[in-house]
Amino acid sequence: MRLLSRILGPRLEATAHCDLPCGVYDPAQARIEAESVKAIQEKYQGNEDPEFRARAIAIKEQRAELVKHHLWVLWTDYFKAPHFEKYPELHTLFNKATKAAGAAGAKGSMDPAKGQELLDLIAEIDKIFWETKQA
Secondary structure, three states: OHHHHHHHOOOOOOOOOOOOOOOOOOOHHHHHHHHHHHHHHHHHHOOOOHHHHHHHHHHHHHHHHHHHHHHHHHHHHHOOHHHHHHOOOHHHHHHHHHHHHOOOOOOOOOOHHHHHHHHHHHHHHHHHHHHHHHO
């Protein structure tokens, strides 16, 4: 059976952010989720209810994962070699942004300052993204 599935199985697997590579990309998706992360962090600070706080943490962590997903799609699918040549800081910027969305950043913290740091990094990516769209 394994031999048959190896013979008949696909030789190449392709992935995209949707089932059909549509070419529609926008850092706004990451920004909206990051705004949600920061808003949850702020609401958490103003509420002492343990149930609310537990829900806030869970939702914030989900949103932070979505931020990382949207950033990875831009990084790996939209930006190409010519973009990285023109904007050599892009790899470092995406690395910092995905880490800022992760466990060491907004995902792992209830401090709204971490959420703002994430939003600031996304704003830098957004600026470069729109410059590349104008070209």
